[in-house]
Amino acid sequence: MTLTIGQISDELFGTDVPFALSAYDGSTGGNPDAPYRINLDNERALRYLVSAPGELGLARGYLMGDISIEGIDPGDPYDFLHAFLYNFEVHRPTVKKLPELLKSLGINAFRPPPLPALETAPQWRRGLESLGARHSKKRDAEAIHHHYDVSNEFYELVLGESMAYTCACYPEESATLEQAxxxxxxxxxxxxxxxxxxxxLDIGCGWGGMVRHAVEHYGVTALGVTLSAEQASWAQQKIKEQGLDDRAEVRFMDYRDVVESDFDAVSSIGLTEHIGVKNYPDYFGRLYAKLRPGGRMLNHCITRPDTKAPALTRGGFINRYVFPDGEITGVGVIVSAMQDQGFEIRHAEDLREHYAKTCRAWCKNLSANWDEAVQDAGEQVAKVWGLYLAGSSVGFETNKIQLHQVLGEKVDDRGHGSYPLRPTFGV
Structure with a gap:
């Protein structure tokens, strides 16, 4: 017996789900009383789901306009994703059901549909003429350009006044994003x-928030570097407006090309995700060499809750649409890599709940400025950002991903440093 798309959905996932389903073949499924309705508007929508079951297939069809979702806020789809991702984990279809059910779909359902233009295709689909070895200077620059050079105006809509695109730290539950x-x-x-x-030295400095803060409030001289020309231009203009250009500078360059040394401190806030785990020794070795004895390095980056999973998730939504070549691993790998290059680890902490709150705040900004964001970057880009930020918030909340700050010190040849008996930085 040939089953309808709605019947297949019910066989796979049941009807105790947070969505109703309507398909182009006239069938329905799911939970009719659910707050969301997923509409498969044409045959290509089905092909997206069959070729990539789960979040990637749904995202592809949604971005291409072949799947519409009633009840969703495109700028802040947190509630939908929270319900959908949880349900997909709990109600994964049993393998023994699949062959029989898939027969009802017909051969055309298995033809790979075209990828959305925004998606970074896998290596085999791009061919061998790719951008070079992963994490080469050329390929890193292209990956950064893919994500960060949308437009400064778009980021202003999402990030707010601080223009800080990294995990905030909330001093209290009621703090605003800017305060955090x-x-x-x-x-x-x-x-x-x-x-x-x-x-x-602040590497991967973004729009210069850390550079400007350190110069203005702590009286230091600071150099920031970024691979985004858009960021560097914006940061230099802001530095000039604030009258900090005698002690603050942001350069459009690779951190590996910085020639200065003997810094008192190095900060890396949100860059390590782009380095590649196999490059950690070179990365931390270079930064260790940039410090004077007694100097400190603060490494702030997204991590995994363990070291078992692969650092590079090639088929995931984030890797395809947001951070091409991005790699994250457990904090233990980072600590070991820093130690092996000479750092004495002085402090580490996990701020994952803070990143969940940060992503929620960015989503709310995107939702509030949705029309302007679409006008600036286009609807597909804006939709990607809604999915990415909301999904990330769910990931941090549920401990699928974490955010660690690790503080290391470069002691002298006799093991002497400048770290006090007890930390002085508070919380």
Whole structure:
């Protein structure tokens, strides 16, 4: 017996699901009383789901307009994703059901549909003329361009006044995003024990938030570097407006090309995800060499809750649409890599709940500025950002991903450093 699409959905997932389903063949399924309705508007929508079951197939069809979702806020789809992702984990279809059910779909359902233009195709689909070895300077620059050079105006709509695109640190539950970003930068400054006259190197500096904060509030001289020309231009203009250009600078360059050394401190806030795990020794070795004895490095990056999963998830939504070549691993790998390059690890903490709140705040900004965001970047880009930020918030909340700050010190040849008997930076 040939089953309808709605019947197949009910066989696979049941009807105790947070969505109703309507398909182009006229069938329905799912839970008719659910707050969301997923519409498969044409045959290509089915092909997206069959070729990539789960979040990737749903995202592809949604971005291409072949799958519409009633009840969703495209700028802040947190509630939908929270329900959908949880349900998909709990109600994974049993393998023995699949062959019989899939027969009802017909051969055409298995033809791979075209990828959305925004998707970074896998290596085999791109061919051998790719951008070079993963994490080469050329390929890293292209990956950064893919994500960060949307437009400064778009980021202003999403990130808010601080223009800080990294995990904030909320001093209290009721703190605003801007207060939390200020607190994050201040916490990093205190962990690095910055004092007037010191020299700071901030790699992957984004729009210069850490650079400007350290110069303005701690009296240091700071150099920031970024692979995004858009970020560097915006940051330099802001530095000039604030009258900090005598002690602050942001350069459009690879951190590997910085020639200065003997810094008192190095901060890396949200860059390690782009480095590649196999490159950790070179990465931490270079930064260790940039420090004077007694200097500190603060590494702030997304991590996994263990070291068992592969660092590079090739088929995931994030890797395809947001961070091409991005790699994350457990904090233990980062700590070991820093130690092996000479750092004495002085402190580490997980801020994952803070990143869940940060992503929620960004989603709310995107939702509030949805029309302007679509006008600036296009509907597909805006939809990607809604899915990415909301999905990330769910991931941090449910401990699928974490965010660690690790503080290391470069001691001298006799093992002497400048770290006090007890930390002075508070929380």
């Amino acid at each position: 970003q200020f607190h994050k930068h201040d916490l990093v400054c205190r962990k690095l024990d910055l004092k007037p006259g010191m020299r700071l």
